[in-house]
Amino acid sequence: MFERRVTVASKVGLHARPAALVAKAAAAQPVKITIRKDDTDPVEAGSILGLMTLGAGHGDEVVLAAEGEGAEAALDHLAQLVASDLDHN
Template sequence: MAQRTTSIASKVGLHARPASLLANTATSSGHDVTLTAKGRTVDADSLLSVLSLGIGHGDEVVIGVEGTDDERVADEIAALLASDLDSV
């Protein structure tokens, strides 16, 4: 399992649009992707689960990825969350 820790760059956190981008990326990767924040771990491919974490700007999250190309996918998702998704 590959893990990455990053801070959320979007100025308003993981609201609907950035959370949707994360969920879509996790789903399309074909890997099992989890997101851990505030003491809870959820499946990153579930928009509602990601939103339930209430992740704000600057909050630190841990991304977990299981699969054959887990290192690449973890890097990709970490880079996504570390970018300002409000301007995408």
């Protein structure tokens, strides 16, 4: 299993537009990606509802995880998105 720790950059956190963009990108990956905060159970990164119930706000650190062929590249892609300000893109 591969993991990436990343800080949420969007001012609204992983809600609304940023959640939709991250979920769409995660669902398009060849592996299942989960996301969690240190004190929560992981949720599927490809689920908008899962991302919104995670409650990840601006500046929170989250952990992305995946395994299988292509997992590292998929995590790199998602980590870059989460670390970007998606509020205006």
